[in-house]
Amino acid sequence: MVRQRVRLPGWHEQALGVLAKAEADGVRMLEAALPAIADSKLRRIFLKHIEDEKRHTQGFTDLYRAYFPNAELPASTHTAVSTNVLEFLAFLEITEVRGEQMIENYRELYAKYPDVQAFMASVLRDERYHASYLHAQLDGLASQGLENDVRAARRAALAIDTQGFISQIFSFVRVVPRLLWHALRAPSASRVSQT
Numbered sequence: 001m002v003r004q005r006v007r008l009p010g011w012h013e014q015a016l017g018v019l020a021k022a023e024a025d026g027v028r029m030l031e032a033a034l035p036a037i038a039d040s041k042l043r044r045i046f047l048k049h050i051e052d053e054k055r056h057t058q059g060f061t062d063l064y065r066a067y068f069p070n071a072e073l074p075a076s077t078h079t080a081v082s083t084n085v086l087e088f089l090a091f092l093e094i095t096e097v098r099g100e101q102m103i104e105n106y107r108e109l110y111a112k113y114p115d116v117q118a119f120m121a122s123v124l125r126d127e128r129y130h131a132s133y134l135h136a137q138l139d140g141l142a143s144q145g146l147e148n149d150v151r152a153a154r155r156a157a158l159a160i161d162t163q164g165f166i167s168q169i170f171s172f173v174r175v176v177p178r179l180l181w182h183a184l185r186a187p188s189a190s191r192v193s194q195t
């Protein structure tokens with residue numbers, strides 16, 4: 001879906017604002033969950049995770065501001081998270097894998113923006129680490145006798161993720177008229193310029 005949207009004029013610049021917002025949403029979600037994390041080792045990892053997401057937010061914000069010095073950034077929103085730590089970790093596990101895939105795809109689309117690509121490479125390293133520590137954490141808890149709880153938490157997280165995916169499809173449908181308009185207009189514009 002992103003590969004279609006990328007044809008819209010100004011997409012690359014605008015998408016930096018969307019990425020900054022997504023990272024800021026992540027910070028808010030992690031900070032909201034922090035009080036429920038009792039394990040001191042996991043808390044330390046979580047604090048480092050929050051620092052990483054703040055760095056990502058700042059980096060995408062700086063890049064967006066470079067293109068739109070006076071524009072408002074899309075406002076960060078807060079997603080209500082489960083107060084059940086296992087469910088939250090399972091949800092975060094999926095979110096991080098999705099984030100990793102998203103940055104991987106986006107990086108290719110910014111071939112003409114080396115500054116953005118370089119920053120995305122460092123973000124990608126962090127997202128891979130986040131996904132792998134969460135995966136290991138949940139697998140570790142499963143092997144300590146919580147197998148059924150971890151399985152149930154992962155199932156619940158997957159259901160929430162599927163809802164999110166469906167709403168993404170609806171948001172794509174909303175831009176289809178603009179994509180069509182742009183696709184139909186582009187060839188005629190080039191024909192005019194050739195005459």
Ligand SMILES: [Fe+2]
Nearest residue numbers: 023052053056
């Ligand atoms: Fe991030």
Ligand SMILES: [Fe+2]
Nearest residue numbers: 096099127130
């Ligand atoms: Fe992350």
